[in-house]
Amino acid sequence: MIDEIEQKLITALLNKYERSSFFRTGAVPTKRILLKLYENGKCEFSDYNIENSEQRIRVNECVQALAQKGFVRFEWMKGEENHIMSKVWLNIEDLQNVYCFAHRQPQSDFLYNVEAELTECMESIRLQWIKDYLKDTCGYIRQNRKLHVLVPENVQDRKSLLQALRYIDANKDNELLKRVFSVRCFGDSKHFERVVETRLLRILKKYFDYDDQTTDEQLLNQIGIVKYPEQFEFCGPISLNFPDGKHLDFSNLSGGSTIYGQDMVAAQITLSKGVRCILSIENKANYFDYISKHRKPDELVIYHGGQYSPSKQIFLQAVAHASEQLPWYHWGDIDYGGFSMLARLRREINSSIQPYRMNKQELITFAALTTSFSSEYSQKLHELTAKAELRDCSECLTYMQERCMRLEQEALLE
Numbered sequence: 001m002i003d004e005i006e007q008k009l010i011t012a013l014l015n016k017y018e019r020s021s022f023f024r025t026g027a028v029p030t031k032r033i034l035l036k037l038y039e040n041g042k043c044e045f046s047d048y049n050i051e052n053s054e055q056r057i058r059v060n061e062c063v064q065a066l067a068q069k070g071f072v073r074f075e076w077m078k079g080e081e082n083h084i085m086s087k088v089w090l091n092i093e094d095l096q097n098v099y100c101f102a103h104r105q106p107q108s109d110f111l112y113n114v115e116a117e118l119t120e121c122m123e124s125i126r127l128q129w130i131k132d133y134l135k136d137t138c139g140y141i142r143q144n145r146k147l148h149v150l151v152p153e154n155v156q157d158r159k160s161l162l163q164a165l166r167y168i169d170a171n172k173d174n175e176l177l178k179r180v181f182s183v184r185c186f187g188d189s190k191h192f193e194r195v196v197e198t199r200l201l202r203i204l205k206k207y208f209d210y211d212d213q214t215t216d217e218q219l220l221n222q223i224g225i226v227k228y229p230e231q232f233e234f235c236g237p238i239s240l241n242f243p244d245g246k247h248l249d250f251s252n253l254s255g256g257s258t259i260y261g262q263d264m265v266a267a268q269i270t271l272s273k274g275v276r277c278i279l280s281i282e283n284k285a286n287y288f289d290y291i292s293k294h295r296k297p298d299e300l301v302i303y304h305g306g307q308y309s310p311s312k313q314i315f316l317q318a319v320a321h322a323s324e325q326l327p328w329y330h331w332g333d334i335d336y337g338g339f340s341m342l343a344r345l346r347r348e349i350n351s352s353i354q355p356y357r358m359n360k361q362e363l364i365t366f367a368a369l370t371t372s373f374s375s376e377y378s379q380k381l382h383e384l385t386a387k388a389e390l391r392d393c394s395e396c397l398t399y400m401q402e403r404c405m406r407l408e409q410e411a412l413l414e
Helices: 004-019 021-025 053-068 092-101 107-122 128-144 155-170 178-186 191-207 216-222 261-266 284-293 310-323 336-348 360-365 375-385 388-403
Strands: 034-036 072-076 085-090 231-235 238-241 247-249 257-260 268-271 277-281 299-303 328-331
Touching (some): 004 021, 004 072, 107 155, 128 155, 155 178, 155 191, 191 216, 257 261, 261 310, 277 310, 284 299, 336 375, 336 388, 360 388, 375 388
Parallel strands (some): 277 299, 277 328
Antiparallel strands (some): 231 257, 238 247, 238 268
């Protein structure tokens, strides 16, 4: 059995080697990988205490034992031969046996295995944000020869994360309560929250399209992991037809209506022939204000909320299918989030959706109520300007960047 001090020494030397530029580049070291035991009053190995003779002798003996095995080399302090050691360094030529002696997997082997796990996962993935995460982390490992911060070092934690990503990808059009997702993915209702959730959120914040006001719960909603069943709120001449022939008409509910996702799955949406246009509204206060004060009888108004979940996407697509060529408008904040939602609606729901009160003139009119933003935020706006879905919004986006201003739609309430 390996001596405790020998284990500490070998571990410290191997750690230093794996942090070195030689390891990262795969080059043969041209300098010694060493620890100063006592040199100019400095010591890099806390167990070597020259004031404690018993401890000093024990470390000396361990170093000499390792040297006899050919794992290390050492030097005595000048004038203190056979008494105080100056330094000890790794024998790079016998590195494989050093790893075996320490019962430690070589970091190069570990990184190779991790990269293989990520690559294997990537082969079955369809969602672009997961592909981007896996591709970036593989590239980082290959280039830097160290683990990416977004990849768990613990093998079981890594397995759980990749398992969750595969499950999310395979069920990208479905929505599950968080505890149900955890049971179906791991067979444990709390495993997701304990092991995966925090890491997954960090990945989403780097690779998913979101604005700075998006909560963790909203981010998870967008990938179909919800805290509560999704609700769809709307007001207008709309009906649901069920397979058993039952018909539910919401036309006369002037205060708006709410249905749950599971009811939507079983029903078909029908719009009254009198509907002339559709308006989706991002903010709930604006939604209620609009349906109570401004909605016309021939309008269908939908509460959009933040970036929508997979089940709300199905609801919006059903409305789009039922509305055929009817004009559709979207009213959101005049900021990154509002325009990214508009771009997504155009990309995934209806390419003809037009912005409502999301323009340069509103910024000018309500300039006193705008807020400023950082240079990082400005860069995100610049990236939005380049999106093909938002070419017609470039004047407003450019004005926002030039004046460093954004406007929440609540400011437009009367």
